[in-house]
Amino acid sequence: MSLILKRLQSTVAETVIKPTHKALSPAQQAYLERVIRVDQAGELGANLIYAGQYMALSHKPELKPILKHMWDQEIHHHNTFNNLQVEHRVRPSILTPIWKVGAFGMGLATGLLGKEGAMACTEAVETVIGGHYNQQLRVLSNNYGDVEEIETGKPSVSKQVTDLQAQISEFRDEELEHLNTAVQNDSHEARPYWLITETIKLTCKAAVWTAERV
Amino acid sequence: MFKRSIQQIRNFHSVYHADVPILDSSKLEVKLLSKAYTDHVPKLGFNEKSVYEAAKDLKLNPNNLNGLFQFTTPSKNLSMELVLYHLRANRAKLVGYRTEANNLANESDRIRFLLKKRLLDNSPVVSHLGKALGLMVMPSNLGCSLDELHKLSDDISFYSGDRSNDFAWYSKRFSLSGVFVQSELFMLNDKSDGFEHTIEFMNDRVDEVDKLAYAYNSFEEWAIFNAHSTVNLIKSQIARG
Ligand SMILES: [Fe+2]
Ligand SMILES: [Fe+2]
Numbered sequence: 001m002s003l004i005l006k007r008l009q010s011t012v013a014e015t016v017i018k019p020t021h022k023a024l025s026p027a028q029q030a031y032l033e034r035v036i037r038v039d040q041a042g043e044l045g046a047n048l049i050y051a052g053q054y055m056a057l058s059h060k061p062e063l064k065p066i067l068k069h070m071w072d073q074e075i076h077h078h079n080t081f082n083n084l085q086v087e088h089r090v091r092p093s094i095l096t097p098i099w100k101v102g103a104f105g106m107g108l109a110t111g112l113l114g115k116e117g118a119m120a121c122t123e124a125v126e127t128v129i130g131g132h133y134n135q136q137l138r139v140l141s142n143n144y145g146d147v148e149e150i151e152t153g154k155p156s157v158s159k160q161v162t163d164l165q166a167q168i169s170e171f172r173d174e175e176l177e178h179l180n181t182a183v184q185n186d187s188h189e190a191r192p193y194w195l196i197t198e199t200i201k202l203t204c205k206a207a208v209w210t211a212e213r214v
Numbered sequence: 215m216f217k218r219s220i221q222q223i224r225n226f227h228s229v230y231h232a233d234v235p236i237l238d239s240s241k242l243e244v245k246l247l248s249k250a251y252t253d254h255v256p257k258l259g260f261n262e263k264s265v266y267e268a269a270k271d272l273k274l275n276p277n278n279l280n281g282l283f284q285f286t287t288p289s290k291n292l293s294m295e296l297v298l299y300h301l302r303a304n305r306a307k308l309v310g311y312r313t314e315a316n317n318l319a320n321e322s323d324r325i326r327f328l329l330k331k332r333l334l335d336n337s338p339v340v341s342h343l344g345k346a347l348g349l350m351v352m353p354s355n356l357g358c359s360l361d362e363l364h365k366l367s368d369d370i371s372f373y374s375g376d377r378s379n380d381f382a383w384y385s386k387r388f389s390l391s392g393v394f395v396q397s398e399l400f401m402l403n404d405k406s407d408g409f410e411h412t413i414e415f416m417n418d419r420v421d422e423v424d425k426l427a428y429a430y431n432s433f434e435e436w437a438i439f440n441a442h443s444t445v446n447l448i449k450s451q452i453a454r455g
Contacts, residue, residue: 017229017230019228019229019230019231019232019233020230020231021230021231021232022231022232023231023232023233023234024226024228024231029226030226032226032228033226040379044379044380055442082377082379085379086376086377086378086379087227087229088226088227088228089225089226089227089368089372090226091383091384092378092379092380092381092383094381094384096379096380096381097380097381100380147231150232158228158230158231159230160228160229160230160231
């Protein structure tokens, strides 16, 4: 039997939770689906950026624990969105092979520039991702209050949406921590700072736009 | 076409929200198609005649049928509506096999079990399946047919416990679709008892997919291993220089 299948041998967990709300509208579903797809791709990218940086820089004892801590958090983010993607039957971004190679390469390249390069990369990535998560939280809190409860017929926000909001804001806070860590570790000393950070920000925005769609 | 079928398919699932049913049996046209499919298609085939007969059974005016369907369905073709009903009803039936599938030890066995059930559910209409496939691949119907095919693979993957998060998600579904279509074509000429040759054929195809998935995974591991040693090489070169 294949490795892929072997990894997944555990029996299928059956859901015991009963639905509390009527079906979401197609537009609401579509947006949730997009959120899960793009965030999964983003956290996959983050995970691999740190994998690349770690590969380039783990020989420096003062950096190793800092990178490891942030990397572990990204692995947790990534796993969380992987589970959400599977449970909600969301199709992952078809470009995952490209995100893997690109993110790993970006981490590796900035890591090979040295500590400051890696930190400038983190700063740029987290700036974009922090803003992106905030944008999602705004949409979630504005557009999901009109779904009727099955028992009472009253419109309210379902646990589906509040759980996702809680998850995203927790991750947003951790991304901002990473941003602070990067600044404290001399991200601004990277040369050419402006070129590195702006290029990476643009790349991230383009990747987000693409991963939302395909 | 490809883009459309990838983007429009929505199987979003939330435990906190009610699911939208595959077929809404409260709708008149669904009742009519159901009657036609169960009582008349096995004898008369996927054609307007079956629907007319069902309309008579249900005391509807058969001359009004085109009106009913033209305004509510995209295909505007009664035979194709019957084929789509066949696809959707049999896909919906898979939900009922989930508990039994869950008793099987691994994902591959669950996939084989569900594919087998789905193929055997073709039995009552198998003599008309060739014509149905012919309708499905007509240019005007191909989009709907591919959507349904993908949804079938997606349902089977989900019910059998697929947890893939990357490109494997696509490989798995595309391969399952391929296995299913090939097995159905095989089934058209299968005269064996209980379609055992078709089931055997299907199992061989799933074996091939399992091997392919193994190759994909090993390739990724190999690539990561190589990246590691390349970087170490670069690092050692830098340290020396
Ligand atoms: Fe993250
Ligand atoms: Fe982060």
